[in-house]
Amino acid sequence: MTSFISEILANLQKEGHYLPDLTFILPSKRAGAYLKKQIAGCYTKPVFSPAILSIEEFAEELSELKTLDTTATLFEFYSVYLSLTPKEQAEDFENFSNWAQTLIHDFNEIDRYLVPPDAIFNYLSAIKDNEHWSLQDNQTDLVKNYLSFWRKLPEYYTELKSRLLIKQEAYQGLVYRQASEKAATFAKEYAQNYVFIGFNALNSAEQLIFQQMLDQKAKVFWDIDQVHFEDPDHDVSLFIRKYAQSWPYYKSEELERVSSHYRTEKQIEIIGIPKSIGQAKYAGEILSQLTPSELNSTAVVLGDEGLLLPMLNAMPKNIDALNITMGYPLKYSPFSSLFEKLSDILKAGNENYYHKDVISVFSNSIIMKASKQEAEVAIQHIKSNNLLYLSKTQILELFTDETGLKIAHCFPSHNNSAKEILLDFSNLIKWFKAEIKEDEDKINLEFLYHYHLVVEELLKLVSNYPHIKSVSSLHHFFKELISTQTLDFQGKPFQGLQLMGMLESRVLDFDTVILTSVDEGTLPAGKSNNSFIPFELKKTYNLPTYKEKDAVYTYHFYHLLQRAKKVYLLHNTDTDSNMGGEKSRFLIQLEIDNEPLHNIKHSVVIPEVPAIHNELQVIQKTPEILEKLEQLANRGFSPSALTTYIRNPLDFYKQYILGIRDKEEVEETVAYNTLGTIVHDTLEKFYKEVIEIELSKEHLEDFIKRTPEEVEHQFHQTYSKIPLSKGKNLLILEVVKRYVTNFLKMEIKELAAGRSIKVKEIETKLTASLNIPELDYPVNIGGMVDRVDISNDILRIIDYKTGKVIQSQLEITNWEDITTDYDKYSKPFQVLMYALILLENQPTTVDAEAGVISFKNLKEGFLKFGIKESQGKKTIKNNVVNADTLLNFKAQLKKLILEICDPETAFYEKEIKIYGNY
Template sequence: MTSFIYQVLNDLKSKGFNLSDVSFVLPSRRAGVFLKKELSTLVQKNIFSPEIISIESFVEELADLKSISNTELLFEFYTVYTKITPLTEQEPFESFTKWAQLIIQDFNEIDRYLIPQKNIFEYLSAIKDLDHWSLEANQTPLISNYLKFWNKLYVYYQKFTSHLKLKNSGYQGLIYREAVNNLENYIQNTKKTHVFLGFNALNTCEETIIQELLQNELGYTYWDIDKSFVDRKYHDAGLFIRQHLKTWKYFKNNKLNWLENLYETKKNITVFGVPKNVGQAKTVGTILKELSKDQIKNTAVILGDENLLLPVLNSISKKIEAINITMGFPLKSIPLASLFEQLFSLQINNQSKYYYKDIIAIINHQYTALLFDPSNVKKITNTINTNNLIYLTKEELIETIENDKNIISLLFTDWNNNVDNAIESCFKLISVIKDKLVEDRKANQLGLEYLYRFNALFNEISSLNQKFKSLNSISGLYSVYKELLSSETLDFQGEPLQGLQVMGMLESRVIDFETVIITNVNEGVLPSGKSNNSFIPFDVKIEKNLPTYKEKDAVYTYHFYHLLQRAKNIYILYNTETDALIGGEKSRFINQLELEGIHDINHKIIAPKINVKPEKLLTVPKTKSLIEAIKNVALKGFSPSSLTNYVRNPIDFYNQKILGINTLDEVEENVAANTLGTVVHNTLEALYIPLKGHILTQEHIKGLFPKIDEYINKFFKEEYKEGLINQGKNLIVYEVAKRYITNFLNFELEQIKKGNKIQIIDLEKKIENVYINIDQLDFPIKLNGTVDRIDVCNGKTRIIDYKTGKVEQKDVTVVNWEDLTTDYKKYSKSFQVLMYAYMLNKKTELNFPVEAGIISFKNLKSGFIKFAKKEKSGTNNKDFDITEDTLTEFEIELKKLIIEICNPEIPFTEKEIKNDY
């Protein structure tokens, strides 16, 4: 394959040019490396290297202004802004940057396209005056400030550009405009031959410069374009070249250098539809594996999305030894970036105490964890979980550990919203981590490189702050940090002309490859789609000949087709899983290739091979040692909850009762349902204990109301530890608990008013050491449990279980006794209340008939919901009395359940649990 650059050099040589005297102007610095390479293959003798320069550097020379970074531009603009804006109207730096970046972009566009500045700003101001929504004669302050902003744009422009020129610096557009202003003087004083090669979309300044040099016979242009793109008037790849041919005076008497017919030559084009970015990275690796060493030397992987860089590198076979990466790795994707993100978040949200999740995230970060004794990290986490601490001070953290207090102090000292303190803390942290990493320098080379780059980044921030003194808050510092971080990259080192080339789309300009692999060819990525980050309305841009998204799309169309122009083997990858944030359906570029009908497109959909394994429910055989463990559990005692837990899922019973695995202690940020239940139970017990043995009166109940707050506060403190109950969702839960207790007391009061005689027999009654004889088992079985309340209502004993959840009559109604031990969802509550009655009868011999049931705080209108035995399904005949016969029937089912648990032939088998359980 003969490259475009080689063709240009060969043409110049054949026309007798001394290549050493030519000044080559290229779209990018990257292209200059390839130009030197092609020059070395063409020239057979030693020559002085010609001047090779990018268009940006060439324009800077013309303008005699230096370009400065976007971040420094923001500081310079803020300096101007504060000088011309009254102190009472000035915005802080972090607010200013949100709109100033857009304004600088617009200044840039206006200057690059040589739009009369005053004209467009007055035009914009007039439009906004017409557009504003208030029709009142006397404008509100909001409308007044809104219009004042638009009226100030020209003033901002004038003062800002004058300020920059005094410092011999500027943004790109200003530099371009000044270059055009200096062009006539440059032409009169230069004898250089300028060769512009590989350009396509040009702004007005670039067009003016190139045309003037052409007209004065000081320049030549070589356009890297295919005839088929120029001839087809609707093909966007040739949009700009067609415009140049139509509008440039030079082309009235001169031909285009040059048009070729390369695109329509035979090509092997394969389009892969691949799910997700990782799938594309893996596919790139597979394609590369199939290429020979010679093919790899002339292959480029073009990444449509820079975030694909690491996955692609990890997918490339180790057999490919030489890889040149022209795009840097974004500094924001480095692990160290997440640490500083967390620290800034901690300080910005700081309200004298730190949120526990932020604390845990910071002390467990891979870089800070190196600084701690591992036992201290565990100690802090355990203290937070055990005491339910949601917010902590630095002092409270220090108290939890014996050493490493200096690290805690470094990480969690309040920066006091002071920028100097913040920068100093960041430097100290970098230094401490560096000291730890240099202990094993060889193993931590990459980590040390990360630290160096972040140290340089904070040095730049510090330098800017000392120079401009514009930062006066952590929020402002954070906005600058993010701005710098987003533009900084970690550059790779390597031989630029050797091996596989991995690059972004814009870096491929003027460079040709035989094999091209392009990723992320999706709408929203290639092309990037409709976006208008500008204060200038779309219709104004059209009128003033400023570029819109259509021109931007045409730029990417040209780059895409340029990659295909000379290539022989082309692999195009797109994401089949549409994502509104990253990219949509496959790109129009692919559809266009298919509709053109010029090339045969091999379209494949790649899907990962998924081996579907049937889900196996866990089964645990009962070994001898396991049977012994079950015997120990039986000796300690089965409770109603443990037995219903077995009915629900035998594996849960095995984990909790046999293995002793309980849920981990975690911070209960919002009050959990079980905590609410415990608080309600304990409060009722505390309220009613003085009334134990008494027949309740109205005066008794009325005397309990004033004590509700005291007891609820006490038990929330006991159960919820240091958790906050006076704000957010927890305050609602606290009020719900009060409402439950109040409603219950009102319910009790109503029962007494109706003439019911209620006598409290016992509260939170512990029933222990209840033995049950089972003939099939040769070891004793013990039952234990706690009944919430036992009372006598109108002469009949009631066994009551409190539930904070909703319970209805159907939940404590049984038709078939066998169902008690098979259907957890329907019959677990019936099982529990019957077991309480059974154990009480074993312990004290109840005076039958008795009643057992539930009081549901969410269904208090139903009152005491009694257990009922229904004769058969479909009838309403229910027996609410529990007799000896009832308990005999229950005992049969209870024994069957315990025999099953203890049966060595029946393993613990997992059940599929539905979500509504």
């Protein structure tokens, strides 16, 4: 394949031009690098490189102005706005920026297309006067101010233009307008040495410059194929065809240079793939099948540049050399999330910092590394102490003095000025730079440098303009500047695979092209309206509309195909995408054109989704596991450990053998188990005061009076020291008070009914040994019994439950079920185990009962364990826990522990249901 650039250079040499003497103007800098390479191949001896400029650089050279970016222009515009707007009507900078950027875009278009500003602004003002919502003859102040704004647009434009020109600065459109005014003079002296290559859509200023240069013998080479140029309805040639018909120069001269490559033989494959990531993966598969020589003339062009990272991850192993034209967005760096979070924290404007925000900052990999893992310890402290909100002092106390001084820059006061906040960010950057080693982490240093540039740029703007007065405004412009920054890749631009966006493909040609995201809404991008100028007014003044923007995409698309031999066009078939999986109109047009030598193949690729069989896990017991079980037996099996095994042996293995526990997190709302802890601790505090004392009504009434204060105290001890005056936690606090108060009232009723109560034990840890001859090591059992009392000469072993329990859940009919059916018998298992531990240590001569007091079922009182036995046609229930009861339970308990400790019995996973609170 002979590329377009090669054809141009050969033509120039044929005409006798010495290439180093010429100045080349191209649509992009990337095309300039290719041009330089091709020129080097034209000579066998060393020559000086010719001047090669992008069209933007040429416009700057002509106008003798420095181009300002949108952010700098916005700051200058606000100064103009304040000088021309009455103080009582002027908006603050943040509100101003919401609409001013659109207005700057319109100023830019007006200048680029050489529209008379007064005419269009007066027209626009008249339209707004007709459109406003007031139907009364006497307009309100709001309507008057609204119309006054539109009438002032010419003043805003003129004053902004005047101020910028005095400083020899300009936004891009003004640069073009000024360049077009100087083009005629410049062309008379220098035009004969200028060559313009590969342009398509030109604004009015560029058209005027081109015509002035053409009239003075400059060369303009167009890259358009004959088949498209001669088709009056095809958008590929919309612009170039118009120039050929309307420019005076082309009345007598031919257009250079129309080619005829599009109709040559091409293999075109249109491939539908679900999801954008799927397209990146499949593009990688296509590349894996190409030879090294094919890869050297292959380009992957991303219709959606957001696919850069997935495409890089999908690169196959056969890619030895890769040149990436697009920049790596700064937003993907580890610093992006950190500075974004710091800005969000500042914008919230709270005196105390929310724990999730603080943890998010500390969890950032850069903070972790720079703090030498002190941040990790700080996170654990926040979680273990359930600190919902932290003051800056509390945060700094979590670190050593040296690290604390650095961490302080992460939490500047929201009362600080924008400059002070930016200086904090600057100090953070210096800290990170000192901690990052260049030889180990070059990419993060490069990211850090770009953040340094952003902060310095903002500091410069803040110093020159006093406009940013709120953290919110600072946050907005910080994000604005970061969005424009990219990390440029360094590679060998003329070797291996080329990865680029659509705009970077201008003027360049490849044998093999892989184009992704050929979807409606992406290629072309569709309608957008970031302008105050109505569509009809744009048409009147020849400003670009969506029609012209679509034609630009059309040209780029067909240019990629023009000289290519193999083309892979990938589109999204996923109906959940923005356009519902609709393929681009370009693909439909390719089919309609039906070129004879174009072999178009259609295919749909569906990713292979293997069937997933969810098999229950089985963990065989190893010597190490058996050793852990022996240690656990020595320490003592608890009721919760054994019921965990009954429910699901795999959970027992994870929790008690591997030691895997639920991840500790800060509780924003009191969890149900925390609520239970507060109830238990409150009752423990009260009843410890009456151990071995006959309980009286006076005791309980005193406890009721003290309940609100004691519950709040326990709440702070267990949960957090934050105020409990609002939100869900206030409701939960009141629920706990109600639970405790209702329980104490129930006890009073019991006493009033003639029941005597003497508390023997409260929240007592008990242990007992269990004789199991089959095991050659001692086995212990233990647990924390909530309460043991003597009521009417009956020993009661009581387990508190803050969830709802009913009597039937504490009754059994078959002893073997108690260690196999968790759903039905976990509660009797627990209370019998407490009874066994207690009575093994403290044999009693009185009758014993074991059971539950349910705080959601207090009206039922003490729910007793019972054994249902059939006697003839009757079923009787025995609630007494006697020697026979304990003997039967002990037999089942030993059987269960033998199963747990049996080397041949694996830990089998059970299919379990998810239940509510217990």
